Amino acid sequence: MEADFSQQVYQVVKLIPYGRVTSYGAIAKYLGTARASRMVGWALNKCGSSGENIPAHRVLNRKGLLTGKAAFAGEKVMQELLESEGIKVKDDQVVDFEKVFWDPFELDKEII
DNA sequence: TGCATGACCTGAG
DNA sequence: GCTCAGGCCATGC
Numbered sequence: 001m002e003a004d005f006s007q008q009v010y011q012v013v014k015l016i017p018y019g020r021v022t023s024y025g026a027i028a029k030y031l032g033t034a035r036a037s038r039m040v041g042w043a044l045n046k047c048g049s050s051g052e053n054i055p056a057h058r059v060l061n062r063k064g065l066l067t068g069k070a071a072f073a074g075e076k077v078m079q080e081l082l083e084s085e086g087i088k089v090k091d092d093q094v095v096d097f098e099k100v101f102w103d104p105f106e107l108d109k110e111i112i
Numbered sequence: 113t114g115c116a117t118g119a120c121c122t123g124a125g
Numbered sequence: 126g127c128t129c130a131g132g133c134c135a136t137g138c
Binding site: 005006033036039042043046 | 133134135
Binding site for chain 2: 034036040041059066071
């Protein structure tokens with residue numbers, strides 16, 4: 001349940017604000033397993049089987065590349081979703097990735 | 113129990 | 126500055 005790594009990832013991904021994106025490494029680091037960044041992607045890969053609606057399209061790699069677009073219904077679905085939120089995507093890559101980048105640690109900042 | 117895989121990240125050449 | 130290779134953790138069979 002809560003202790004499940006996958007659930008932890010889903011929780012963070014669902015906390016991503018509208019029009020913002022984050023990287024697998026950022027989530028992994030937030031969970032305390034920065035070296036298990038690969039697990040983050042895997043957890044999202046099972047998001048469909050988990051029965052939860054996870055905005056995995058907001059999660060990209062460190063380069064802002066839509067590496068997980070293949071896990072969606074269509075390779076263009078992920079891009080459409082991002083563009084729908086105001087995020088520009090070109091060549092399977094997010095434009096101004098640094099500007100739309102969002103760190104899970106910002107949540108703690110708000111709490112503080 | 114052990115091996116192989118994975119939507120990654122970091123370091124070195 | 127770019128490219129190649131290795132390593133990390135968690136899950137499935």
